[in-house]
Amino acid sequence: MAQRLVKDALTSFGECLRLLGLGDDECTEALSLAKCIRAPRGEILLHQGACQEHGYYIVDGILGAQHYGDCGGLFSKEFYFEGELCLLYHSLLTCDVAPYQLEAATDVTLVRFSLAQLKQASWQPVLIALLSQQLLYKEEKEAFLLLKRPEERYLYLVNHRPMWVERLSNLQLARYIGITPVSLSRLKARLA
Template sequence: METIKQIIKDITLITEPSLEKLASHFKEIHYPKGHLLFRQHEVDRTVYFIKSGMARAYYRTEESDVTFWFGKEGNSVFSYNSYINQTPGYESIALLEDSILYRIEHHQLESLYTTDINIANWGRKLIEKEIIMVEERLISKLLLNASERYKNLMDHYPELLQRVQLNYIASYLGITPVSLSRIRAEIR
């Protein structure tokens, strides 16, 4: 389990006074498996970091849920639309395990950004890293076939295969659970 200070430092280097100031604004909270951090079509400008546990982001359609993100220890969790535009998010984010999170409200971060350039630069690096992760997921969906996406998942995020239901993984890969079973059998 990572402390909030370690999670902050993993994003980018930050001076000790700024680290202390930023860390002091986070509150540690515990939620059970299944808890919804964000609800589709609602505005919520809270930012979380996962100390322990797993989360998934999904979009609910009339037919099914489409999973497009998993978060684990050290990851940030927030609704981009709500956070940046103050508009309803398109996703729901649910916890897949009992989880411990660090929480800070957007208005607290904004206040820290305007009073401490080191924290403002830290926030910029956080968003830059999020953009890169979104781009990597998009490129994977566009350029790799289902087997390649699964192998990529195995290589880069093997813990997901142990901690996440296969139907969520299939949805994340953009395939049916039957296709996922076939791919897994071929790889063995």
């Protein structure tokens, strides 16, 4: 990977950590331990049922958290875009195996970091900030899925997360919204 790309990726990751409350010395140490990597579309970064050891800062591309059911069903828990941290909070807090698989939904450039760092006392402001963000996001997502009809869910994404509609496939969007791709196509045609 080009030296300039690695430097820019680490700088962006450092800015993210500082915004979350990490001190300068701890940030410098975190950047020295982090690794910039690339993963092609479809590469699995964390297998469902494995122990999560790393988190990822997304420099470019999209990661997805997917659950593969016993009967062959695939459920999309979440998608993560540029500038976001990707980790499975339940696994982090309980040390249980991951119920989801983290995989590259597109070609991605990532900064990989050890989740053990989040357990250090100096990282507590970061952990609290991340947990607060996650709690709010979970509440919003529950309302999104429980209180809105599929058409309202789609329109919410169009109006509030247009990048999702532009960059995810119909299949990915349909799984996230909780409908079939055929239903999504019909919905889009009706709204057009």
